[in-house]
Amino acid sequence: MxxxxxxxxxxxxxxxxxxxxxxxxxxxxxxxxxxxxxxxxxxxxxxxxxxxxxxxxxxxxxxxYKLLTTIATKLEALDEFVFGEFGIPGSLELVSKLAAVRHRLESACLKVALEF
CATH class of the missing domain: 1.10.10.10 (Winged helix-like DNA-binding domain superfamily/Winged helix DNA-binding domain)
Structure with missing residues (x-):
């Protein structure tokens, strides 16, 4: 960091x-x-x-600086491999939906914990 x-x-x-x-x-x-x-x-x-x-x-x-350049190149390749078929708009939508699912799961866990 x-x-x-x-x-x-x-x-x-x-x-x-x-x-x-x-x-x-x-x-x-x-x-x-x-x-x-x-x-x-x-x-x-x-x-x-x-x-x-x-x-x-x-x-x-x-x-x-050389290490960071190498890492950046590898991260770009990894992003392309993982998210390439979605494109930028599709990737943003996917991340947004995953965040919503995470929030719902956290709320569900809280509800279950309060019931006990």
Missing amino acids: ILTALADLDREDGAPVNVVSKLMHVDASFVTTQSKLLEKKGLLRRRSSTSDARVVQLSLTDKT
């Missing part, structure tokens, strides 16, 4: 830890801890901000 957030946020100087944590709805300490692990694996860089040394800027490495 951190890598995906950074792919959206990363600019020339990277993105501050607190911005990534807000986007992910998690505590900044979680992003700090996990980003250190990702840095050790060579997936992102951590640098102090040039304007404020207390702020840590995160940015993706070239290795990560």
Whole structure:
């Protein structure tokens, strides 16, 4: 999730830890801890901000950009394989109907639980 957030946020100087944590709805300490692990694996860089040394800027490495490109290509192929015959409108309709079924099942489970 951190890598995906950074792919959206990363600019020339990277993105501050607190911005990534807000986007992910998690505590900044979680992003700090996990980003250190990702840095050790060579997936992102951590640098102090040039304007404020207390702020840590995160940015993706070239290795990560290549991995994300590979994953995106594979996901597109998978989507085409799974949903290709439906097209975009049909896929949206299917997802909508599945969400409605899920909601009805949750309501039914709640009713059954209340009866006991």
